[in-house]
Amino acid sequence: MTPDMSAVAEVLHARHPELATETMDDGRAPQARANSPLIRCGNELVAVMSMPAPIPDDQGLWARAATTWPESKAVAARHRGHLIVSMLGKSEQPLVAARVTTAVIGALIATMPECCGVVWAGRVARPAQLWLEMSNWSFAQFPDYPFTLWIDTLPFRSDAKIGAITMGLSAFVGREIEFVTGKLTLAAMIDKVAGLSVYLIEHGNVVKDGDTIGATENERIAVRYENSDVLGGLPVFYCTDDFKH
Template identity: 75%
Template sequence: MSNSLLALVLLDSPATPDMSAIAKVLRARHPELGTEVGENGTLPQVQPNSPLIRCGNEFVAVMSMPARIPDDPGLWSRAGWSWPESKTVAARHRGHLIVSMLGQGQRPLIAARITTAVIGALIATMQECSGVVWAGQVARPAKLWLEMSSRSFVPFPDYPFTLWVDILPFQSDGKIGAITMGLSAFVGREIQFDTGKLTLPALIDKVNGLSAYLIEHGNVIKDGDTIGKDERERIEVRYKNSEVFGGLPVFSCVDDFA
């Protein structure tokens, strides 16, 4: 399996997906994809027990695991900001599915779109699905994923990137800030935005827009660049290891520099 965009679908009870049913639902939800189920061993690198779905020219593997995912208190603490029932769902699940695109070298956005579509089809087909953990960083309820994954292939900026990236507020040195979790799977760093000017809703909106831009275009912002919507808005971006979040590599954004 490939990259850091591996996803885990939580199951209230262990279950093995009917891959023919998954492919049928996937074709109905995303007719633009050429979808079919691969035979066991279709590709040399595939293990005999790895069910495959072919989506266009790509293959996605879905493996059923009759066990809980490793406990991660930090993940579920973050998830609680937007999903109050997340810890309850995490505590009750008894199995999970591992979903990942096969191979190396795909653009992260392409892998994210296809994997997200497959997960949506899994949830639509399996009543046991209760939540999704994306790239080990972001947890979302299955119902939300089912709804938003229908937009997996719509044009920028309307695809469901908020399934892939969390934006969390914080306070430090008398200022408010926001940090992303999950963006590093696409561009190698998170965004940490500290402001002495913006309100919290405006700050979240700003980080949301910058996250979407980076997911779409890749890491096109260089250390020391100044960004903004016009000449009056000057936001300095520095490559740093966060002092607030344990040395996490970030795009450090400041809007009140001299």
């Protein structure tokens, strides 16, 4: 399942014509370009490595994926190889790396119909078709880039309240969001978590321990740095709208 990187570069440019894209042949003969593991995407270099073995099994990953992708575990059980896609060098802006890598993965799926899914940063699994569609927006302006490919939002119940916790945001800002509310509906809470997630992805960790955020008095949210009881002690922004008056 070795990709034709020349074809990937062509598809990548067709999907994102604003980017300069090319395979890197390191001075080798032209016919070697198709097998080069490197592709240039804008100002970044991305490596694509073919691995002739399944990814390591992670029951937690597939349990989370099943909430939005019911066939995920069965699809994962059938796969026999995978590609590792990574940007060379560490970008000072995780969002840049996410955009570029997402676009390259989209082009790989477009040229390799046998691709069945994507595991992002070892934490989030998405079906290949969804990735193919949403990766078209890899370079969209804030807040329209496909951050839901990178982050799961998992609802839970906490006594009489409801909550949601993210999985994947820590790759951008070092913490997940854990939000607990006794006021909001599930849909409104998920919207709040999504809005805060994309704001943090865009601006970095600008929310400090003890901050209060919200546009109005009625929307106030208190934020504390804590370790989550919901997800095994992960560092979180613990958010609540439960203010005592």
